[in-house]
Amino acid sequence: MTNDTTAPRLLTHLRHLDLAVPGLDDAVEFFEKTWGLTRVADDTGLVFLAAEGSPEQYVVRLREAQDKRLDLVAFGAETPGDVDALAERLAVEDISLITEPGELATPGGGYGFRFFDVDGRTIEVSADVAHRDHRKIEEREAIPVRLSHVVVNSADPAGTRAFYERNLGFKLSDTLANAHMGDLMYFMRCNNRHHSFAIARGPHTSLHHASFELRGIEEWMRGTGKVMRAGYKKVWGPGRHMAGDNTFAYFHDAHGNTVEYTTALCEIDEDTWHPGVHDTEDPLVQDQWGTSDPMTEMVAKESFNDVDKGCFVAPPV
Numbered sequence: 001m002t003n004d005t006t007a008p009r010l011l012t013h014l015r016h017l018d019l020a021v022p023g024l025d026d027a028v029e030f031f032e033k034t035w036g037l038t039r040v041a042d043d044t045g046l047v048f049l050a051a052e053g054s055p056e057q058y059v060v061r062l063r064e065a066q067d068k069r070l071d072l073v074a075f076g077a078e079t080p081g082d083v084d085a086l087a088e089r090l091a092v093e094d095i096s097l098i099t100e101p102g103e104l105a106t107p108g109g110g111y112g113f114r115f116f117d118v119d120g121r122t123i124e125v126s127a128d129v130a131h132r133d134h135r136k137i138e139e140r141e142a143i144p145v146r147l148s149h150v151v152v153n154s155a156d157p158a159g160t161r162a163f164y165e166r167n168l169g170f171k172l173s174d175t176l177a178n179a180h181m182g183d184l185m186y187f188m189r190c191n192n193r194h195h196s197f198a199i200a201r202g203p204h205t206s207l208h209h210a211s212f213e214l215r216g217i218e219e220w221m222r223g224t225g226k227v228m229r230a231g232y233k234k235v236w237g238p239g240r241h242m243a244g245d246n247t248f249a250y251f252h253d254a255h256g257n258t259v260e261y262t263t264a265l266c267e268i269d270e271d272t273w274h275p276g277v278h279d280t281e282d283p284l285v286q287d288q289w290g291t292s293d294p295m296t297e298m299v300a301k302e303s304f305n306d307v308d309k310g311c312f313v314a315p316p317v
Helices: 024-034 080-092 157-168 217-229 297-301
Strands: 011-021 038-043 046-050 060-064 069-077 097-103 111-116 122-127 146-154 171-178 182-189 197-201 206-213 234-240 247-252 258-262 276-279
Touching (some): 011 024, 011 122, 024 038, 024 060, 146 157, 217 247
Antiparallel strands (some): 038 046, 046 060, 146 206, 182 197
16 A cells, blocks of 8 residues: 555544543442542543543543444544535535534533544544643653544454545554554554554454553553553553553553553654564563563454444443
8 A cells, every 4th residue: 555545634632532431430449449530521421531631621521322333533634624624525425414503512612513524433524622731740640641543343444444545634644563463453543643543453343452641651650550560451661662662551541442551652754664564472562561561362352342333333421
């Protein structure tokens, strides 16, 4: 696949991840008390949580629902004109719009729309969202600075990658692969951060993991220890990946979604960057430090998640 299939880039960054859960109080307890996000707004059956170091109004929205699902992934655009241009581009490609571009009624307002991606996930794009007052995270303060990236599972990762390149202007940064299973993960970018989005090979459409950036190595280790002491299941880590050069520590939240603490994700020179293919059989690819438990089939399955019942079903709010 070449860059000839890549659309002009209109997205600027990752905004937030919205989850539906059967047991809102447990989810809020985890993300606020253990994970370190700040509860900033409530509505009937909805809770919005921000990261103290981020200008985004919120980085996680939780919704009470009968079934667990990924409600949506939200990205930012520079201007309302870019939002309109992207909606027009998708319409030409016969991609289903859930909502037409218009004013948003979520915290911070803004102008945006929603659509289904090729796997049926709901994606939101918005501009002119008011910035939230935020602050510098202090030394040894083990709370998230921002939402770093979201990784999704797809039974057809190559097709999903093509959709995001062709329609949304994402570019490939690196690939995880091995000789027996082929391509396993595509790291995709919409700015100079190595990845804001990634696509993993999985048995079904679902959330693979959501990653939250901490201030630095010291804060990341303190945060990792804090979650371990709270008794939540550690899936994998702590260690340091090769693709992206970022640290990792993966846990299950209160509903079995995989969430990651990370830091030091590399920023690249997009004019000179050439995507690499990293062989997962090389232990340094999975963990440069060798401090984590080995990546095995059983560890990998921990992030397959449940089948997402929200595919091609728009969230009610």
